[in-house]
Amino acid sequence: MKKLINKVLSHPLLLEKPPVLVDIGASEKINPKWRKFSKYSVCIAFDADDRDFSIVSKENEEFKKLYKINRIVTINDSDSEKFYLTKSPYCSSLLKPDLLSLSNYSFFDKFEIDSEKVLPAIRVSEILNELNIGYVDWFKSDSQGTDLRLFLELSEKIYKSVIVAEFEPGIIDAYFNEDKMTDVMIKMNELNFWCSDIIIKGSVRMNHQLLKSISGNKYFRKLIQFSLKTSPGWAEILYFNSFKDNKSLRDYLLGWIFAISQKQYGFAFELADKARKNFNDPIVNELFTRTKNMIKYRFLNKNLILQILKSKL
Structure with missing residues (x-):
């Protein structure tokens, strides 16, 4: 099957118009779901950074072309946005954490705000225009509460033609005014996408102060958390276009x-x-x-x- 996949990817239509993959909240590692076709693809990766704005274009062993964008992704026509830096960098967001709601969960500490910083910001559609790219085939976003609105910020023509869309929406109230899993499911159904995969993740439903009252040792508290049942907190969802x-x-x-x-x-x-x-x-x-x-x-x-x-x- 690998030979057939490579044969399809070498079809003149895909060589002329290669797959475009958008990754918002990109990590240093390639999305493992892309490995089978990444070397034939153009990847546009966004990650928050406090350096001067730049588009780094380079040849890459993993991609045909890789563009790395050092900016916060927003839906606003603004050059900068306030960004909430939390104790865990994976919880930092454009949206303010809802600490009152989060206080009922054992992972509350991860969302505590260390600082607020104004960082350079950009819209995805702005970058696509600058790169003269008029389509997206696989859209992946892990933006801590804004995935759906970032998807819909694309032009209607582009987001309706996306083949795969990947989100990580919340289930509980983790951020103020966030895009919840229910919002994603309702909208994607309206747009004729079907849910291919959903992985529910979460935390222990236990007030963080009560957890601390059990022991002052944070490592022992972690062991306690691992021993207790977790409750749904967010989800990793993948959608396919229905091709209707x-x-x-x-x-x-x-x-x-x-x-x-x-x-x-x-x-x-x-x-x-x-x-x-x-x-x-x-x-x-x-x-x-x-x-x-x-x-x-x-x-x-x-x-x-x-x-x-x-x-x-």
């Missing part, structure tokens, strides 16, 4: 690759079937046949057989 509107052959080919990479073999088969019926290109017949055979004989996988047997016991 007319799409190009290029979109079907890339949609198939994304679906295969996420082990959504049924949806990949559906896309291959639609492409076969709408486009006269030999590659779509190959995708249809190979995906059909993979699904048909997938039960021969030894590990899968063991999983099925265990589930029956």
Whole structure:
């Protein structure tokens, strides 16, 4: 299957118009979901930084082209925004933490505000215009409370044509005026996206002061937290475009690759079937046949057989 994926990625339509991946809240490591197709792709990565604004464009072993943007991402037409720096850098946000609500959870300390800083800011659409890029194929955002609004800040033409959208919205009240998981689910359903994956994460529902009253040793408190049941606090959600509107052959080919990479073999088969019926290109017949055979004989996988047997016991 790896050879077939590379063959599809080498199709003239994808060489002429390579996959564009947007990563807001980028870490130093590549999104593991992108590994199968990253070297054929253009990545635009945003991360908060207090240095002077710059767009760093460079060749990269992991990507065809990588643009690193050292700015806070906002929906406002502003060159700078107030940013709340918390004890845990992973909880820092444009939005102010709701400490009263968070006080009922054991991870309260992570959200305590260390300082407020005005940092350079930019809109995603602004960067796309500057780079002369008019589309996004995979949109990923981990912005601590603003994922949905950042997605919708893109032009309607762009966000409706996104193939995969990845968010990390809150379930509890962690920030004031944040985009919640319910907001994301309602809106993405309206836009004809379907939920491919959802991972619920959380913290122990226990007042942080009561937790401290048990022991003054923070390491012992951590052991206590690990021993208690966690409650949902936020979610990692991945959505696929339903392909209900007319799409190009290029979109079907890339949609198939994304679906295969996420082990959504049924949806990949559906896309291959639609492409076969709408486009006269030999590659779509190959995708249809190979995906059909993979699904048909997938039960021969030894590990899968063991999983099925265990589930029956």
